[in-house]
Amino acid sequence: MTVAYDGIDVVHEAALALRPGEITALVGPNGSGKSTLLRTLARLQRARHGTLTLDAATDGLALTSREFARHVALLTQGRPTPGGLTVRDLVEFGRYPHRGRWGGQDRGGGAAVDRALAMTGVADLAERGAEHLSGGQLQRVWLASCLAQETGVLLLDEPTTYLDLRYQVELLDLIRDLADEHAIAVGVVLHDLDQAAAVADRIALLHAGRITADGAPAHVLTPERLTDAYGIRIDVTTDPLTGRLRTRAIGRHHTRNERPGTTP
DSSP states (O other): OBEEETTEEEEOSOOOOOOTTOEEEEEOSTTSSHHHHHHHHTTSSOOSBOOOEETTTEETTTSOHHHHHTTEEEEOSSOOOOSSOBHHHHHHGGGGGGSOTTSOOOTTHHHHHHHHHHHTTOGGGTTSBGGGSOHHHHHHHHHHHHHHTOOSEEEEESTTTTOOHHHHHHHHHHHHHHHHHHOOEEEEEOSOHHHHHHHOSEEEEEETTEEEEEEOHHHHOOHHHHHHHHSSOEEEEEOTTTOOEEEEEOOTTTTTTOOTTOOO
16 A cells, blocks of 8 residues: 555555454554554555455455444544543444444444453443543543454554553553454554564564565564664664563663673
């Protein structure tokens, strides 16, 4: 896909495959096109040219909005805080593609909402007014709404925003469970490279609107690729206890207390 704003291409010929049971993380510096590409996959942004295929056969661009929403759910950044609605009301919004044209019966909708509330840890908040929630609580409620949608593809744009460390870890564990246990295809934009390395099966690195690398974390998260993309020296090491990749951006003052010959 190529995506343009005001006639200027901002995403250039991006090719990406989201597969059932896999988490694909989109990483890259600000302005690299991560969120734009994710929104285009969700049909919130129109591509200048390109194709969107579901299940290797279905033309995703030909489906109605309601039909498409039965396949793909998107958690965007900065959703508003609605007043006068409970947490359960917000999560029930995720059931709209399963209702009739006039909001008719939704068999299984109540059970789906209950599951989504439980999975995101907000079941005890179900009757609370949404306007009384913290930013982190509200983020989990909107995620629950996406899960209640019961789609095979879940797109998340910086979902750990507003969350403290505990809920960041729990949310990443949750999307890992969705991929492993429910064969959901997950596409997630993350700024934290260590989080991407820990949770993702594949990583797509974007730079200046192009996917410059796409593959396993160890293939993509190299010092050379990251330093080039971010414009700052980034070291990559392997945690001896977990075996996971760890990244470290090196600023002007980060080495002032290091002795010659020591490893940062």
